[in-house]
Amino acid sequence: MVPLSFRGHLFPAIALVAAVLALPGCASTPTKGAGMSRASTTGLPWMDKGMDPGRRADLLLAAMSFEQKAQQLTGAVPEIVPELPHCKGARHTTGIPALGIPTLRITNGPVGIGQNDCVGLDTPPDMAYVNGLYVDNAVYFHPSSAKATAVPSALAIAASFDPHVATAFGELMGEEGSRLALHVFEAPGMNLARLPLAGRNFEYKGEDPYLAGVMSVAETRAVQGKGLIAVAKHYVGNEQETNRMSVRERIDPQVLHEMYLLPFEMTIKDGEAGAVMCSYNALNGAFACENEEMLTNVLRRQWGFQGYVQSDFFAAKSTAKAMRAGLDHEMPLPQFFAPDKLRAALDAGELSMADIDTALRRRYVQMFKFGVFDKPIVQQDLDVEGGGRQARAIGVETAVLLQNNGALPLPHDAKRVLLVGKASQIYAQQAVAGGSVVGKVMGAGGGSSDVVPFYTVTPVDGLRAIYAQTGNTAVDVRLALVDDANGDATIDGKAAGFDDVLQAAANADAVVIMAGTVAEEGADRATFADKSGGKLTARGDSLDWYAPLPKALSFDGGDNAGRNSHTIAMIDRLFGVRSTTARPTHAKTALVLKDNAGVPLPARWLGTKGPAMLEVWFPGQEDGHIVADLLLGVHNPSGKLPVTFPVEGQGFMETVTPRQYPGVMDAEGIPHVEYSEQLQIGYRWYDANGKRPAFAFGHGLSYTTFAIETPRLQAPSTDGAPYRVEATVRNTGTRAGSEVVQVYLTVPSGSGLPQPPKRLVGFSKLQLAPGTDQRVAIDIDPNASHHPLSVWDASRKTFVIPSGTYTVWIGSASDRLVRAGTFER
CATH class of the missing domain: 3.20.20.300 (Glycoside hydrolase, family 3, N-terminal domain)
Known part of the structure; x- marks a missing residue:
C-alpha cells in the first residue's frame, strides 16, 4: 500500500x-x-x-x-x-x-x-x-x-x-x-x-x-x-x-x-x-x-x-x-x-x-x-528453514504445464543444459517475486507484496542442485543472458554474441528459456502519453514490454518509459536453431514463464512443433528449487490456469476502449471507467465471442494422462438440496499425478443482463496412482454463498433463480467439457 x-x-x-x-x-x-x-x-x-x-x-x-x-x-x-x-x-x-x-x-x-x-x-x-x-x-x-x-x-x-x-x-x-x-x-x-x-x-x-x-x-x-x-x-x-x-x-x-x-x-x-x-x-x-x-x-x-x-x-x-x-x-x-x-x-x-x-x-x-x-507482544525468531520448505512445497503445487512435446521432464542424464534469458530481465537470473528488479535484492520493488527473504535460490543453482539430487553431478548447466537488441550476450558471465548462444543451444541436450511479465503495486503494465495516465500508448501484456521500475507509472519521455526486450524474437530464433544432438530443437526446449497473470502467446508457438511451456507465476524465494523440481519431474505439475492465455492479437485487450481502460478524463482531470463488458471477463468473454484462446481458463497438463468417464447428474431428492455431479477419473498414464475435475453451469438469463455461456460452480482435485481410478462427486448447492444457480435481480436487490433449462458440464478445463446433464427450474 x-x-x-x-x-x-x-x-x-x-x-x-x-x-x-x-x-x-x-x-x-x-x-x-x-x-x-x-x-x-x-x-x-x-x-x-x-x-x-x-x-x-x-x-x-x-x-x-x-x-x-x-x-x-x-x-x-x-x-x-x-x-x-x-x-x-x-x-x-x-x-x-x-x-x-x-x-x-x-x-x-x-x-x-x-x-x-x-x-x-x-x-x-x-x-x-x-x-x-x-x-x-x-x-x-x-x-x-x-x-x-x-x-x-x-x-x-x-x-x-x-x-x-x-x-x-x-x-x-x-x-x-x-x-x-x-x-x-x-x-x-x-x-x-x-x-x-x-x-x-x-x-x-x-x-x-x-x-x-x-x-x-x-x-x-x-x-x-x-x-x-x-x-x-x-x-x-x-x-x-x-x-x-x-x-x-x-x-x-x-x-x-x-x-x-x-x-x-x-x-x-x-x-x-x-x-x-x-x-x-x-x-x-x-x-x-x-x-x-x-x-x-x-x-x-x-x-x-x-x-x-x-x-x-x-x-x-x-x-x-x-x-x-x-x-x-x-x-x-x-x-x-x-x-x-x-x-x-x-x-x-x-x-x-x-x-x-x-x-x-x-x-x-x-x-x-x-x-x-x-497475549503479550513478544517477538520470536522465525523458522527460516521450515518456512523455506513450506514455500517450496506450496510452489510445486502451483505450476501449470501448458504444453509438452517431449522436452519435459528434462533428461536426467543430460550432459549440457543451457539456461537462457534476457540480461535486462530477472527471470533467468534471480528468484522472482512481485516488483523484482535486476541486480537488487528481493523486496526492493516497493508495495504491499514486498517481502525480504533470508535467502533466495537462483534458477541456475536450483537446476544444479536438483540434477545432483537425481544423481547427475557432472551436468554442465550454463547461463546465457542476451541483450535487448539480440546482439550481445554473456555465457556464464563471459562476453559472447547471440550467435554463440544459438550455437550453445544447438549443442545442448536441453534448453530452458525463461521469460515473463513482472509487475508491482502502484503501476499497471502499460505506457502512457504523460504523467496523467490518461492516454494509453503501449500495452504491457506482452513478453516484450518492460519498465525499469515496475512500481512506477511508465510514460513516454520519462526515465521509466516502457522498453522492448525483444524477448519474443529471441525465443523465435532459439526455436529455429538446428539441433546437433539426438533430439530436434522443439523436443529439447522448454519455455518457463514467470508471470503477473495471463500473457498473449504467438500462434506459431502452439501445437506439436512448439516448445514445452511451463507457467510458474512468481515463485518467491525458492524459485530455483521449485522450477527445477518441476522441470526434472521430481514433482509432477498439477496446476490449472486461473486466467486465460490469449493468442497474440486475438484477446480481450484488443477490444478494450479508453472508457474501459484507463478511463476518460473529465474537465477536471478525473478519470472515469465503465465496466461495459459487463459479465464478460476472462473465459466468459472468450466463450461469448466465440474466440479460442491459446490456453483456456482451467487448462493444465501433467506428465501423466487422465480420462474423465461416465459423467452423471443426480437430481436432488428433496426441494432445495444440492444437485450432484459424478464422474470417474482414471489415470491412464505411467506416473502418479493429480487432476482437477471442474464443473460448469449454463444458467438461463432470466431478467436483467444476458448470462455468459457458462460459469464455474465446482471443482475437486484428485491424486491418482498409475492405472487407478476414483469416483468423484461435486455438489451444486442452490443455497451456497456463491449462488451457483442465481442471477442478481437489481430491482429486488436479491439473488433469484431464473426459470428455464440449466446445463451442467464437467471436464478438465473450461474448453474440455462434456455435458453431464440438464435440469429445469
Missing part, C-alpha cells in the same frame, strides 16, 4: 517523533519485546477472558474518554513501538496501557509477511514531503521491516485449484505473523483479473469469482486459526493501478454482485473474515471508504458482516461521511479521523458519540475474539 496521496497537517507531530528517534540514548537495548509499557490489568473487568467479546468491548468503551477513543480510531505517527523498544513502526495503533489496550500491529500479506511494523532503530530517516506532509518513508518501507518467508504469489496459490494449498499458505502466514507479534494480516486479496495488464493481478486470485472465493475462504480460515485477523481486500472494484486514487468507476449492480462482490461475500459468510479493507477508487458515485451502499447496505445488512472496516492506506477522504457510511479504522495516520476533526463533527451534529463507539466496538470485538488483548 504505497502512500501516494497523503493528506492532513501532521508536520509538527511527525517532525517531533523523528527528532526524538534521532536523540542520543533513545535507542533502548534491543529486545524481542517484553510488554514494557503494559500496565497491570487488575481491576479492569473487560480483561476477563471468560467473558463474551461483545460484553468486553462494551465495558471497555464505557470506561474510555473521548480523547482515548479518538486516538484509537487511527494508525499512529511513526514512533518506537511501545512494547518493542527495538522497533520503529508506522503500521499500528498505539495501545493505552492504563486500559489494558495493546498496540494493534498490522502487516501486509499477499505474498508473505512484509512491512511488519519493525524497522531497526539504526535505520537512517528518509524524511520527505508528500502532498505537504513530512514523512519518514523509511519507517514504512525499509527492508528491515519485511524479513520473512517469500512465498509464491496469490495468483499461483489460485492456480493450484486446491483449497489445501491455500490453507497451507494461510497457516504459514499465521504462524510467522504470530511469531512476529503481529495482529492483523492485510489479505486475502480477491479483486478479479479483469485486465491482464493490471499491476496487482499477482496479488489476487484470477478471473473467476468462485475460484477466488473458495481460495480466499480457505486462506482466511487458516490465518485466523493462528490468531491473526484476516482483512478481505480491496473492497471493491480495485481492478487497475493507473489513477487508482482518483478513478471513478461505473459497474452495473448485477455485474457487481455476480462478479466483483462474490468472492467477498463468500469470504465474509464462509470464512468469517474479521475485517474488510475499503479501496481507493470511487464506485457508482461514492468513494469506497465512504460508500454507504457497499459498507452498510451490502456488507452488513445483506451479508451480516460482524467485523470492522479498515481503510486502505490514505484511502479515507472524509470524517463524518466516511464513519456514517461504515468506515471504522483509518490507516495509517490520524487525518480525517484525527481528534480535532472528530470533535468538529461532533460539535456540528454530523456525528454522535454512538457513531464513534460503534466504529470502535466493531474492531474491539474482533480483537477480543482473536485474543489480541490477552
Whole structure:
C-alpha cells in the first residue's frame, strides 16, 4: 500500500517523533519485546477472558474518554513501538496501557509477511514531503521491516485449484505473523483479473469469482486459526493501478454482485473474515471508504458482516461521511479521523458519540475474539528453514504445464543444459517475486507484496542442485543472458554474441528459456502519453514490454518509459536453431514463464512443433528449487490456469476502449471507467465471442494422462438440496499425478443482463496412482454463498433463480467439457 496521496497537517507531530528517534540514548537495548509499557490489568473487568467479546468491548468503551477513543480510531505517527523498544513502526495503533489496550500491529500479506511494523532503530530517516506532509518513508518501507518467508504469489496459490494449498499458505502466514507479534494480516486479496495488464493481478486470485472465493475462504480460515485477523481486500472494484486514487468507476449492480462482490461475500459468510479493507477508487458515485451502499447496505445488512472496516492506506477522504457510511479504522495516520476533526463533527451534529463507539466496538470485538488483548507482544525468531520448505512445497503445487512435446521432464542424464534469458530481465537470473528488479535484492520493488527473504535460490543453482539430487553431478548447466537488441550476450558471465548462444543451444541436450511479465503495486503494465495516465500508448501484456521500475507509472519521455526486450524474437530464433544432438530443437526446449497473470502467446508457438511451456507465476524465494523440481519431474505439475492465455492479437485487450481502460478524463482531470463488458471477463468473454484462446481458463497438463468417464447428474431428492455431479477419473498414464475435475453451469438469463455461456460452480482435485481410478462427486448447492444457480435481480436487490433449462458440464478445463446433464427450474 504505497502512500501516494497523503493528506492532513501532521508536520509538527511527525517532525517531533523523528527528532526524538534521532536523540542520543533513545535507542533502548534491543529486545524481542517484553510488554514494557503494559500496565497491570487488575481491576479492569473487560480483561476477563471468560467473558463474551461483545460484553468486553462494551465495558471497555464505557470506561474510555473521548480523547482515548479518538486516538484509537487511527494508525499512529511513526514512533518506537511501545512494547518493542527495538522497533520503529508506522503500521499500528498505539495501545493505552492504563486500559489494558495493546498496540494493534498490522502487516501486509499477499505474498508473505512484509512491512511488519519493525524497522531497526539504526535505520537512517528518509524524511520527505508528500502532498505537504513530512514523512519518514523509511519507517514504512525499509527492508528491515519485511524479513520473512517469500512465498509464491496469490495468483499461483489460485492456480493450484486446491483449497489445501491455500490453507497451507494461510497457516504459514499465521504462524510467522504470530511469531512476529503481529495482529492483523492485510489479505486475502480477491479483486478479479479483469485486465491482464493490471499491476496487482499477482496479488489476487484470477478471473473467476468462485475460484477466488473458495481460495480466499480457505486462506482466511487458516490465518485466523493462528490468531491473526484476516482483512478481505480491496473492497471493491480495485481492478487497475493507473489513477487508482482518483478513478471513478461505473459497474452495473448485477455485474457487481455476480462478479466483483462474490468472492467477498463468500469470504465474509464462509470464512468469517474479521475485517474488510475499503479501496481507493470511487464506485457508482461514492468513494469506497465512504460508500454507504457497499459498507452498510451490502456488507452488513445483506451479508451480516460482524467485523470492522479498515481503510486502505490514505484511502479515507472524509470524517463524518466516511464513519456514517461504515468506515471504522483509518490507516495509517490520524487525518480525517484525527481528534480535532472528530470533535468538529461532533460539535456540528454530523456525528454522535454512538457513531464513534460503534466504529470502535466493531474492531474491539474482533480483537477480543482473536485474543489480541490477552497475549503479550513478544517477538520470536522465525523458522527460516521450515518456512523455506513450506514455500517450496506450496510452489510445486502451483505450476501449470501448458504444453509438452517431449522436452519435459528434462533428461536426467543430460550432459549440457543451457539456461537462457534476457540480461535486462530477472527471470533467468534471480528468484522472482512481485516488483523484482535486476541486480537488487528481493523486496526492493516497493508495495504491499514486498517481502525480504533470508535467502533466495537462483534458477541456475536450483537446476544444479536438483540434477545432483537425481544423481547427475557432472551436468554442465550454463547461463546465457542476451541483450535487448539480440546482439550481445554473456555465457556464464563471459562476453559472447547471440550467435554463440544459438550455437550453445544447438549443442545442448536441453534448453530452458525463461521469460515473463513482472509487475508491482502502484503501476499497471502499460505506457502512457504523460504523467496523467490518461492516454494509453503501449500495452504491457506482452513478453516484450518492460519498465525499469515496475512500481512506477511508465510514460513516454520519462526515465521509466516502457522498453522492448525483444524477448519474443529471441525465443523465435532459439526455436529455429538446428539441433546437433539426438533430439530436434522443439523436443529439447522448454519455455518457463514467470508471470503477473495471463500473457498473449504467438500462434506459431502452439501445437506439436512448439516448445514445452511451463507457467510458474512468481515463485518467491525458492524459485530455483521449485522450477527445477518441476522441470526434472521430481514433482509432477498439477496446476490449472486461473486466467486465460490469449493468442497474440486475438484477446480481450484488443477490444478494450479508453472508457474501459484507463478511463476518460473529465474537465477536471478525473478519470472515469465503465465496466461495459459487463459479465464478460476472462473465459466468459472468450466463450461469448466465440474466440479460442491459446490456453483456456482451467487448462493444465501433467506428465501423466487422465480420462474423465461416465459423467452423471443426480437430481436432488428433496426441494432445495444440492444437485450432484459424478464422474470417474482414471489415470491412464505411467506416473502418479493429480487432476482437477471442474464443473460448469449454463444458467438461463432470466431478467436483467444476458448470462455468459457458462460459469464455474465446482471443482475437486484428485491424486491418482498409475492405472487407478476414483469416483468423484461435486455438489451444486442452490443455497451456497456463491449462488451457483442465481442471477442478481437489481430491482429486488436479491439473488433469484431464473426459470428455464440449466446445463451442467464437467471436464478438465473450461474448453474440455462434456455435458453431464440438464435440469429445469
